[in-house]
Amino acid sequence: MTIVRSLALLVLVAALGGGALALAYGTRDGLLVAALFLITGTPVLGLSHLLVRRRDRVGSLSRQFQVVIGVAVGLVLLAVGVVAALMFFSAHDAFVLALLLAFAGALAAYSATLVARAVMEDIESVRDGVIAVGEGDRDLRIETGADDELAELASSANRMIEQLSEAESRCGASQDARRQLIAAVSHDLRTPLSSLQLLSDAISDGLVDSETRRSYLQQMSVQVRSLSSLVEDLFELSRLEAGDIDWSLQQVQMGDLVEETVEAMRAQADSRGVLVSSDIPDDLVPARANPEKLQRVLFNLIQNAIRHTPADGSVTVRAESNEHHVEVEVADTGGGIDEHEQERVFEPFFRGEQNGSRSRKGAGLGLTICRAIVEAHGGRIWLAPSTEGARVRFSLPRATGAS
Ligand SMILES: Nc1ncnc2c1ncn2[C@@H]1O[C@H](COP(=O)(O)OP(=O)(O)OP(=O)(O)O)[C@@H](O)[C@H]1O
Ligand SMILES: [Mg+2]
Numbered sequence: 001m002t003i004v005r006s007l008a009l010l011v012l013v014a015a016l017g018g019g020a021l022a023l024a025y026g027t028r029d030g031l032l033v034a035a036l037f038l039i040t041g042t043p044v045l046g047l048s049h050l051l052v053r054r055r056d057r058v059g060s061l062s063r064q065f066q067v068v069i070g071v072a073v074g075l076v077l078l079a080v081g082v083v084a085a086l087m088f089f090s091a092h093d094a095f096v097l098a099l100l101l102a103f104a105g106a107l108a109a110y111s112a113t114l115v116a117r118a119v120m121e122d123i124e125s126v127r128d129g130v131i132a133v134g135e136g137d138r139d140l141r142i143e144t145g146a147d148d149e150l151a152e153l154a155s156s157a158n159r160m161i162e163q164l165s166e167a168e169s170r171c172g173a174s175q176d177a178r179r180q181l182i183a184a185v186s187h188d189l190r191t192p193l194s195s196l197q198l199l200s201d202a203i204s205d206g207l208v209d210s211e212t213r214r215s216y217l218q219q220m221s222v223q224v225r226s227l228s229s230l231v232e233d234l235f236e237l238s239r240l241e242a243g244d245i246d247w248s249l250q251q252v253q254m255g256d257l258v259e260e261t262v263e264a265m266r267a268q269a270d271s272r273g274v275l276v277s278s279d280i281p282d283d284l285v286p287a288r289a290n291p292e293k294l295q296r297v298l299f300n301l302i303q304n305a306i307r308h309t310p311a312d313g314s315v316t317v318r319a320e321s322n323e324h325h326v327e328v329e330v331a332d333t334g335g336g337i338d339e340h341e342q343e344r345v346f347e348p349f350f351r352g353e354q355n356g357s358r359s360r361k362g363a364g365l366g367l368t369i370c371r372a373i374v375e376a377h378g379g380r381i382w383l384a385p386s387t388e389g390a391r392v393r394f395s396l397p398r399a400t401g402a403s
Pocket of ligand 2: 300303304362364365366367
């Protein structure tokens with residue numbers, strides 16, 4: 001509030017007080033009281049505004065309250081003295097009034113000190129809390145003793161502490177994940193690279209016969225293929241995780257796409273004695289998806305299913321739709337996924353124990369990529385309950401306008 005507003009308020013109060021007295025006791029008394037209001041009020045307001053500007057020099061809150069009360073009571077006492085001197089009332093009455101006023105002023109100053117001390121305690125508790133947060137404490141809750149603006153401040157500070165602690169634990173978890181990822185990538189790159197090094201050293205030494213050399217070259221070509229597929233998967237995953245998605249979405253007839261993918265995998269399945277088939281209703285509504293990415297998901301899932309299904313087993317791709325989604329499932333009759341591994345199979349570089357050396361062929365990125373692709377389409381992927389083998393299901397939004 002500016003001093004001009006304070007003075008305007010004082011003039012209004014003086015006019016009202018003087019007017020009331022004028023009505024009761026005549027114009028002279030009214031004018032005198034109004035003048036007294038103005039004479040005592042103006043310095044009090046002036047000093048109060050000065051105090052607001054120079055609060056830093058006065059010190060604690062209780063001292064600030066005391067100074068204001070002291071100034072107000074002192075000037076009112078002066079006014080009483082002036083009025084007594086002008087003989088409006090007796091010296092005796094003036095003394096009693098002054099005493100009462102001094103007592104009221106002292107009481108007000110004392111009460112102000114008490115309230116200021118309680119307010120100070122709340123302020124200190126907020127201050128100590130904020131300092132502790134700055135020093136790394138995240139378990140504290142700032143408490144205050146009233147239901148006022150300071151309590152609101154404390155509750156905002158508490159909310160801030162909670163958010164800070166959640167953000168830090170998210171950040172810590174993602175740093176851990178990143179560290180594990182780097183360790184896994186380095187490991188998966190090192191193994192084929194060192195075997196490539198050994199093979200190429202052996203060839204360049206010239207100590208191997210031509211048949212062994214051919215076999216070494218073949219092994220090198222396998223290692224290079226596995227390396228480049230790992231690098232491709234990592235590249236794809238990092239683009240997906242960075243949200244670098246520039247695919248076009250279109251209406252995809254799931255039946256055609258599944259059929260095409262199953263045919264592409266048939267040779268691999270046949271070589272393992274696994275029967276692959278699809279069971280897609282003719283009237284299935286189209287999904288809204290990118291066909292290439294969707295095929296990648298189907299490819300990864302069918303490849304996993306074939307890898308984990310023994311000879312004479314089967315892999316079946318099914319699909320159905322509901323009001324909002326098209327759901328696709330790849331089910332097999334293999335060993336299934338252990339319950340304790342189910343939580344982790346979508347994590348990067350996770351490879352199950354159960355299927356031994358056969359499952360160790362992959363990098364453990366297939367399901368992670370599937371999840372990233374499906375989620376980028378606005379769908380989700382999960383393991384459905386199964387009594388035999390694994391059932392991996394995913395959903396995609398229906399193409400709009402499809403009935
Ligand atoms: N159909 C399945 N049956 C049994 N286990 C499975 C099946 N699909 C996935 N898994 C388990 O989940 C793990 C992770 O699968 P994911 O596809 O991510 O990796 P991968 O197949 O081992 O390697 P990549 O896909 O990178 O070649 C597999 O190692 C395997 O243990
Ligand atoms: Mg896989």
